[in-house]
Amino acid sequence: MTENTLTCIGSAAKAFTSALLAVLITEDKKKRGTLSWKTTLREIFGEEFRLTSDPVVSSHTTLEDILSHRSGVGSADALLMAQVYPEKYRDVLRRRLILLPKKGQLRGQFSYNNLMYGLAGMAAEAIGGKPYFELMREKLLEPLNITTAVLVDNLDYSQPLTSKPHQMIKGSVKRSDPRFYRLGPFSPAGGLCLSPTDLTKWLYFVNTLGTTPSKKRLVSSFDFMEMTSSKVALDFLTQLGFSLFDPYPQPSYTAWYGMGWFGRFYRGSVDFFHGGSMFSYNSVVVMDTIKQTGIAVTVNGLNPTILQLDLYPLAYYLKDLLLDKTPWLNKTTICSYPEPWGNPFFRPPPTQNVEEKYVGETGEFVGVFGHTLYGEVLVTDNNQSIDLKWGEVMKGTLYDRTNLLSFRLRVDDDVFSVLGSEIGDIKVVFNQFYSGQYNNLEITFQGMMEKYNFSRDVEFNFFLPSQSTSSSTARLISFTTEFCPFVLIMSILVNLFNRL
Numbered sequence: 275m276t277e278n279t280l281t282c283i284g285s286a287a288k289a290f291t292s293a294l295l296a297v298l299i300t301e302d303k304k305k306r307g308t309l310s311w312k313t314t315l316r317e318i319f320g321e322e323f324r325l326t327s328d329p330v331v332s333s334h335t336t337l338e339d340i341l342s343h344r345s346g347v348g349s350a351d352a353l354l355m356a357q358v359y360p361e362k363y364r365d366v367l368r369r370r371l372i373l374l375p376k377k378g379q380l381r382g383q384f385s386y387n388n389l390m391y392g393l394a395g396m397a398a399e400a401i402g403g404k405p406y407f408e409l410m411r412e413k414l415l416e417p418l419n420i421t422t423a424v425l426v427d428n429l430d431y432s433q434p435l436t437s438k439p440h441q442m443i444k445g446s447v448k449r450s451d452p453r454f455y456r457l458g459p460f461s462p463a464g465g466l467c468l469s470p471t472d473l474t475k476w477l478y479f480v481n482t483l484g485t486t487p488s489k490k491r492l493v494s495s496f497d498f499m500e501m502t503s504s505k506v507a508l509d510f511l512t513q514l515g516f517s518l519f520d521p522y523p524q525p526s527y528t529a530w531y532g533m534g535w536f537g538r539f540y541r542g543s544v545d546f547f548h549g550g551s552m553f554s555y556n557s558v559v560v561m562d563t564i565k566q567t568g569i570a571v572t573v574n575g576l577n578p579t580i581l582q583l584d585l586y587p588l589a590y591y592l593k594d595l596l597l598d599k600t601p602w603l604n605k606t607t608i609c610s611y612p613e614p615w616g617n618p619f620f621r622p623p624p625t626q627n628v629e630e631k632y633v634g635e636t637g638e639f640v641g642v643f644g645h646t647l648y649g650e651v652l653v654t655d656n657n658q659s660i661d662l663k664w665g666e667v668m669k670g671t672l673y674d675r676t677n678l679l680s681f682r683l684r685v686d687d688d689v690f691s692v693l694g695s696e697i698g699d700i701k702v703v704f705n706q707f708y709s710g711q712y713n714n715l716e717i718t719f720q721g722m723m724e725k726y727n728f729s730r731d732v733e734f735n736f737f738l739p740s741q742s743t744s745s746s747t748a749r750l751i752s753f754t755t756e757f758c759p760f761v762l763i764m765s766i767l768v769n770l771f772n773r774l
Contacts, residue, residue: 277471281437281572282426282455283557284550287466290410290476291394292341292501292534296484296493297413298401303494309401311338311500311533318397324372325393331380332372337397339381340390341533342505348375349387350648352719352726354460355693356665358649361427363736364459368396373647384506384531388463395462406462417486418475423468426552427456435469437574439554441691450554454667454692464550470572473559477568480546480561502546502563504530504537515582522615523602526590535561540590541599547589549581553692558585560593567596583619587611624694628673628684633658639704643715643728650734651715662702664717667693672702679704683717697721 275281302309314336316323324332326347339345353359359367371393377385395406402409407425415423431438431452439450457465468476479485484493507530508516516528516536528538535546547560556579560569569592571585579585587608594601603611612619636655644650652663656671662683663669670685683700685693698721704712706729715728 275437275470275574276435278422278469279435279437280422280424280429280433280467280469281557281574282429282465282467282550282552282555283473283559283570283572284552284555285388285464286548286550286557286559286570287462287464288341288391288550289480289501289534289548289559290414290466291391291398291462293479293484293493294398294410294414295337295341295394295401296497296501298398298409299497300484300492300494301413302401311341311497312336315340315393315397318400319368323368326374326376327372328376328380331376334380337394338500338505338533340387340394340397341501342531343384343386343390344381344506345387345390346376346378346380346382346385347387347390348377349385349722349724350374350389351722352668352697352717352724353648353665354388354457355697356649356668357456357458358665359459361458361461364392364396366736367459367647368393370647373645381506384508384512388460391463392460396459398462414492417490417492418479419487420468420472420475422472423466425457425461425465426467427458427461427465429455429467437555439574441554448691450692451688454689455552464552467555470570473570473572477559477561477570481563481566481568483563501533502535502537503532505533506531508536516586524590540593541597543593543597545593549585551579551581553696554579556581556585558589560589562593562596565597567593569593569596580619583611624690624698626684626690626694627699628682630674631659631684632672632675632681636660638707638711641711641730643730644732644734645726645728646732646734648726648728648734651717651728653715670700679712695721 299309299311314334315325316333325335325345326332331346335345398409399406402413404412411423430436439455440447441450457463475487478487483495484498485491508528513528516538518524518526524541526538526540528536530537532546535548538545538547543562543565545560545562547558550557555574557570557572558581569589571588573579573585587603591601591603591608607614636658639660640653640655642650642652649665654661660672661669662672667689668685669689670683672681673684674682681702683702685697685700697719701718701720703716704714705716706712706714713730716725718725
């Protein structure tokens, strides 16, 4: 990896989507417009817009709500991974969001939701009148002189300066199939790829609260600080996952989420940070706008990489150096972390917990099961076993029939090698038996805690009508790591600004 190698930053790209909307808000205010973080989605998309069947959610959800993961809307990450919606049908997806389930109350709790960032990208398109990435390039990337950025769907893996994803498949390191690295309408949630050199320009933008190297202000300081300030308190389990308590030598407390940024207290400073994982691509960005420091760590390594165990400790170490404090981690403990303070964490490769392939009568199961939002599932006979396919890539064979209705899905090896650490065990249940066949299909992704229902009598078509009614210095360090075997290549960017 070099300073010009393109790598993907996963969900750390959420802050880019929030920043794009901040630029649009700042521009509108200069024209004495009314656009703000409090603008509702219905004001942007029109009175016909529906988000779940709840009229309160549909009419009152704002840009701030979807960017801070407090919409109360259920997630649909399996929809992303199955690749049901190509990019060109993102407007179809938006018109069918009335069918999304609720997970909680609007503004009631933090609930991470990639689809809502996809919706934020569509909102930017509606406001700016251009496709998402065209707006991103015009309003944000070009003013910052970021020249290498591209969405992962358009990444050219044949180029020597493109970082290639890899997976461990049956004990061997192999290149991943790039067809799994397509986000479509979910791209605003984590589809941005760019070089380490260009990442340093992003760190400068954040540390200067929205200005370019030429001192042009793209975002008002007020609207920028709105992005990083607390919008929703984190639940205890989320806090526990990101924080450090006794017996760790230095406490770290992650307490809130803003719009594209987590917020935490660490060694007397306030940090804004976000990690990102897209299978073998992983990243962490940590900012301290008061002390004018920024850190970005990107890794292209073997899946699964666990950010809290693999990248955040390194970010703590670098942050201590920038604060002129003695690091509590060193070359040894970074790799043994959480030892010696916590129990060792066993990192088994993802496995499919299935035993016996179903062989028997298939006629009552086979057919096409549909859902107006979630797409269609094709169930077919394969020499008296049952194959299942959902979207472009989610496919496998049914195993372990535990009763008349329930199976486990053994995903094809090429699919599981990439998606396995995310999707976990998959349970498939058939029900509603009449006319000699099962008429309903339920798929549960236990790793993501998501459930999807499909029926024979529902047709999925992209053309069906929707069901809705009507001055600084930068240091760049690139190296191949020798002390942590789970990482192939690491690029670390440190942007250290003159202290005020």
